[in-house]
Amino acid sequence: MGTIATINGIAEDNIATHNGGTASLYTNKNGDTWAHWLPTVATGGTITTDGDYKVHTFNSSGTFAVSQAGTDAVDFLVVAGGGGGGSGWNAGGGAGAGGLRSSYGSSGKNSSAESAITVSATSYSITVGGAGSGGTTSGAGAGSNSTFSSVTSIGGGTGGSGNRGANKWPYPDGTGNVGSSYWGPIEGGCGGGGASNSVISSGWTDGSRGTYVGGRGQLPGLGTAGQGYMGAQGDQTAGQGNAGGGGGAGQAGQSGTNSPKKGGDGGDGMSNSITGSAVYYAGGGAGSPDSSGNAASGGNGGGGDHDGYGDGDNGTTNLGGGGAGGGTSGGDGGNGGSGIVILRYKYQ
Numbered sequence: 001m002g003t004i005a006t007i008n009g010i011a012e013d014n015i016a017t018h019n020g021g022t023a024s025l026y027t028n029k030n031g032d033t034w035a036h037w038l039p040t041v042a043t044g045g046t047i048t049t050d051g052d053y054k055v056h057t058f059n060s061s062g063t064f065a066v067s068q069a070g071t072d073a074v075d076f077l078v079v080a081g082g083g084g085g086g087s088g089w090n091a092g093g094g095a096g097a098g099g100l101r102s103s104y105g106s107s108g109k110n111s112s113a114e115s116a117i118t119v120s121a122t123s124y125s126i127t128v129g130g131a132g133s134g135g136t137t138s139g140a141g142a143g144s145n146s147t148f149s150s151v152t153s154i155g156g157g158t159g160g161s162g163n164r165g166a167n168k169w170p171y172p173d174g175t176g177n178v179g180s181s182y183w184g185p186i187e188g189g190c191g192g193g194g195a196s197n198s199v200i201s202s203g204w205t206d207g208s209r210g211t212y213v214g215g216r217g218q219l220p221g222l223g224t225a226g227q228g229y230m231g232a233q234g235d236q237t238a239g240q241g242n243a244g245g246g247g248g249a250g251q252a253g254q255s256g257t258n259s260p261k262k263g264g265d266g267g268d269g270m271s272n273s274i275t276g277s278a279v280y281y282a283g284g285g286a287g288s289p290d291s292s293g294n295a296a297s298g299g300n301g302g303g304g305d306h307d308g309y310g311d312g313d314n315g316t317t318n319l320g321g322g323g324a325g326g327g328t329s330g331g332d333g334g335n336g337g338s339g340i341v342i343l344r345y346k347y348q
Helices: 012-016
Strands: 032-034 041-043 046-050 053-058 062-068 075-079 100-102 123-127 146-148 151-153 270-272 279-281 340-346
Touching: 053 062, 075 146, 075 151, 100 151, 100 270, 146 340
Parallel strands: none
Antiparallel strands: 041 062, 046 053, 053 340, 062 123, 075 100, 075 340, 123 146, 146 151, 270 279
C-alpha cells in the first residue's frame, strides 16, 4: 500500500494521538504506511518567524547548526558581496553586484528555478561575502563569494578605472588584454561597467574585456549565468565621456549618455520574499558621468549612486550592491555592499 499523511483530510498524527495514543507508535494501519512529519530544529544567525516558518538571517559569516533534520527541505537566499566602483580621472565604471542564488523568489517558494536544500543533523558553515573596495589610485576590488552547503554565489566584478594615477594607463600586454588587469572592469556574479577615456584616439578591436574599442570606452565585465548580468560599455562620444553602469542580479547595466551628460545607471537587482517581506537585493553601481554631469542611479537592490561629480557612493551593506564609479578629475570609486545569507524552513 502507499504512504499516507492524511485520512479524509485529517492529519494522520492527529488520528494516531486520539484517545491518548502516541503518533510515533503508529507506523502502519491496515497495510498503509503512515508518513510522520518532522520539524527542522536549528540555530544560527538572527532567527525570526513568518507563520509556520523560521527564518535565519546571516549578516556575517557563522554556523547553521541543525540538531534535527525535518521532513521539509531548507530554502535559501545567498547573495555575494558587491564589487568596488572604478576610480576616475576620466569617468570610472560602476561595479557589478554580488551574484544572487535562491530557491525562494519574489512570489514564494515555487517562483525560483533552484531547489531547496535537504539538510542533515549537522553543522553548516555559512560564508557571507565581503564588499569589494572602491578604486583610488589603483584598481578597484571584486566582491567576495557567499556560500551555504553546495550553493556558492560569486562576488561582484569591479568597475573599470579611468586612468587614475601617474603612468597607470591600461595598455595592452601584447596579447590584446590589459597589462594591469585590475584597471579594466572584470566579470563576477554581476559584471562591472566600463570606464570612459578620451585620451586614446585609436583603440584596439580584439574584443578583450577591459580594452578600448575604436577610441571609445572599455568593454564591460560579464556576469555569471543564473546569478547576474553584465555591465555596460563605457561611452566616449566626445570629450571625456560617460562610464557604464554595473550589472545587477535582474538586469544588465545601462550605458552612459552624452546628451544629457550622464553615467549609466546600475542594473536592477531582484526582489525576494524569503523573510516574509519583499526586498530587492544585488543592484549594480552607477557609472560616473563626464565632468559636472547629471546624477546616475544605482540599481534597485543597494547599488551605489553618483551625484554627478566627485566620489561614487558605496553599495548598501548586506544587500550585495555594487559601488558607483569615481567622477572625473580624480574621484574615488564607492565600496561595494557586503552580501547576505538567509535560510527558511517549516518548524511547526
